[in-house]
């Protein structure tokens with residue numbers, strides 16, 4: 143039998159609310175600045191607003207000093223927000239309610255695999271996607287009881303053998319068979335912390351987010367998020383997965399790349415406008431790298447041309 147197809151109309155008929163969703167694990171760098179700038183332009187060019195959500199779900203990696211630094215960095219760059227800041231560290235009640243809905247649907251099961259906790263709290267960036275082989279899917283009640291004596295389980299969500307598809311504003315049509323391309327995925331870690339996929343869906347809905355702009359490395363998480371939204375009866379934001387800024391050897395730009403850190407960028411380009419202008423130029427948001435504020439870039443930004451802005455929709459070399 144052919145797997146069923148679930149196609150989603152995303153972001154329909156709602157006010158445009160975009161978001162900045164930084165993980166406070168370091169100072170901002172060119173990659174996050176470019177993603178935030180594009181999210182801001184996409185929302186503002188449609189008369190929309192921006193939510194700031196600090197994704198501090200991963201408590202071990204999130205640092206208080208970066209939580210305030212990230213807000214100062216956005217302000218300095220003229221990347222304003224209209225709602226928030228919201229945080230994830232105090233949202234357990236909301237995540238737990240959603241978790242219980244999924245449990246009542248009979249779709250959650252305990253998983254004792256040791257790999258289970260890996261990456262559960264963080265967004266799975268490129269190369270980190272792990273397809274769960276279903277090891278703990280059919281354990282009997284006795285097996286669960288016996289294993290629970292030795293180890294606290296994580297919790298997984300069953301996925302159907304069905305295609306989940308949507309139209310991405312940059313990448314076009316994207317479809318994934320959840321069973322084959324993803325597998326049952328984690329929604330809670332064994333230490334009881336909720337996982338990224340669940341938290342992001344609950345928060346986007348609670349904060350009224352209808353426009354998600356983020357790196358293409360998270361494209362493969364979107365079918366999971368559409369599935370969660372469907373199960374929880376939530377609306378589907380409109381998605382734009384933008385190319386990644388990459389360092390040498392096509393490696394995703396990260397905090398290791400010091401020439402891309404905001405401090406170094408300010409030392410090199412001197413003003414926030416020059417940093418914004420340089421990043422906008424490199425990424426093809428503007429024809430030149432001339433200094434500009436986000437407000438000035440808004441004057442020429444045309445959302446209808448979003449997908450054409452990027453000559454390579456997957457990656458842009460940083461320079």
Ligand code: GLU
Pocket residue numbers: 163164165197265342355356360
């Ligand atoms: N907090 C994630 C990150 O900084 C972004 C997650 C998302 O946009 O859904 O990588």
